[in-house]
Amino acid sequence: MRFSAKVSDISKQRAACVIIAVDSKGKLGASGKALDAACGGTIDEILKRGDLGLKLGSTMVIPLTEGPAQRALVVRSGPGALSQAEFRKLASATANAVKGFKDACSYLLELEVDDADIAWQAQQLAAAVGLASYKFTRYQTGADPYPLAKFTLHVPASKMLKTVKAGLAVGAAQASGSNLARELGNLPGNTCTPSYLAAQARAMAKKHPKLTTTVLDGKKMQSLGMGAFLSVAKGSDEPPALIAMHYKGASSSTKPVVLVGKGITFDTGGISLKPGLAMDEMKFDMCGAASVFGVMQAIVELEPALNLVCLVAAAENMPSGGASKPGDIVTSMSGKTIEILNTDAEGRLVLCDTLTYAAKYKPEIIIDVATLTGACVIALGNHATGLYANQDQLAQDLIAAGERTGDRAWRMPLWDEYQTALDSNFADMQNIGGREAGSVTAACFLARFTESYTWAHLDIAGSAWNSGAAKGATGRPVSMLLEYLLQR
The missing domain is CATH 3.40.630.10 (Zn peptidases)
Structure with missing residues (x-):
């Protein structure tokens, strides 16, 4: 899998799926609002129907008919800053939800996490995606691995790019090592x-x-x-x-x-x-x-x-x-x-x-x-x-x-x-x-x-x-x- 990080405009981001968060009160973050505006308010309208679960980490895929992204994955966040355990839960939930798509771009670095810097957040997101994408298929006739081949992290500001890339590399290596251990064990x-x-x-x-x-x-x-x-x-x-x-x-x-x-x-x-x-x-x-x-x-x-x-x-x-x-x-x-x-x-x-x-x-x-x-x-x-x-x-x-x-x-x-x-x-x-x-x-x-x-x-x-x-x-x-x- 290819991992990358960049500063991007969600309204122009081409992807099979973009990942955004909505807080406990149903409010979208900055990128979520920008995407919703580009879609003519479709995301907010669907969220008001109440189909997204209220529990932290609940997810819902919304097909998009306008803009370059094909889908939006919305994940339920909390009322404020997240604990490290809560952020890992969000990372895991989104990773499991997007592993069936060929590529994804995450905007979850916009979330605030207690006692954690942005490199740590990038590490957790990369590790979660890498781990979720593992499937043991060696002896299963006709079984295919999960298709997710590219994962991109949106970085809120250019000055954060080097730090995010460093965290991303650690998370990717963490997943690579863990998946090798899983493969050998299985x-x-x-x-x-x-x-x-x-x-x-x-x-x-x-x-x-x-x-x-x-x-x-x-x-x-x-x-x-x-x-x-x-x-x-x-x-x-x-x-x-x-x-x-x-x-x-x-x-x-x-x-x-x-x-x-x-x-x-x-x-x-x-x-x-x-x-x-x-x-x-x-x-x-x-x-x-x-x-x-x-x-x-x-x-x-x-x-x-x-x-x-x-x-x-x-x-x-x-x-x-x-x-x-x-x-x-x-x-x-x-x-x-x-x-x-x-x-x-x-x-x-x-x-x-x-x-x-x-x-x-x-x-x-x-x-x-x-x-x-x-x-x-x-x-x-x-x-x-x-x-x-x-x-x-x-x-x-x-x-x-x-x-x-x-x-x-x-x-x-x-x-x-x-x-x-x-x-x-x-x-x-x-x-x-x-x-x-x-x-x-x-x-x-x-x-x-x-x-x-x-x-x-x-x-x-x-x-x-x-x-x-x-x-x-x-x-x-x-x-x-x-x-x-x-x-x-």
């Missing part, structure tokens, strides 16, 4: 294997000169002592892969941020087999990996001055004669031994070795992203990502990035009192801590491998995908992580 397990992810990472590096990709295979992982990681992969015919994507946008002396994504491309639970109901959704168990792919995609589009490493711990968790068994003991790359009491607690096993490996980059910060525990879904539902951190400032910065983008997280405890749940009679630790506080004890397990650096863990088990009629990957938390990186 792919079936027989397509999206560890080898497939490795191929995608290599292909991305070929397109972008600031990006390099290396892939560690099982033999290399064995030589590094990654016994925890390999214990998960041993039940599958699909070979594991530790994928490293390194974006170099700053000097070599600048310490990188490292993102680590859990990439279990299909999770049966292994010998601790999951129930069959909804097991198809376990293709989404690689959404942590998908999200770091998405962040990297956005970063290479924007090319900010930072260094970023994205590590993807990719494997399948399958039951077979060679699979790990409950009670097995493995040695991690750190040298710590782990008693595997539940083979369905496999994400922490691939992550702990990857987190140990990540230290080789001498990072400033490491953040891992994983669909780690069903317990996090019980605790927070699908609205918030579970956030754990061993430094307060890092937690606060991630929460602030989530609030700014609407991709929100909630901080959970990481207290020493929870660590005793992982005590084992036979090894240094066990890989589960019981039913109580399952998301917390999983984070405590990872914390044992991150003591030497600043680290955060994002449990996205509730936020990474939707079930039911709207089943599909959400692309979260790409928006939060991208915002966090750019704010740095």
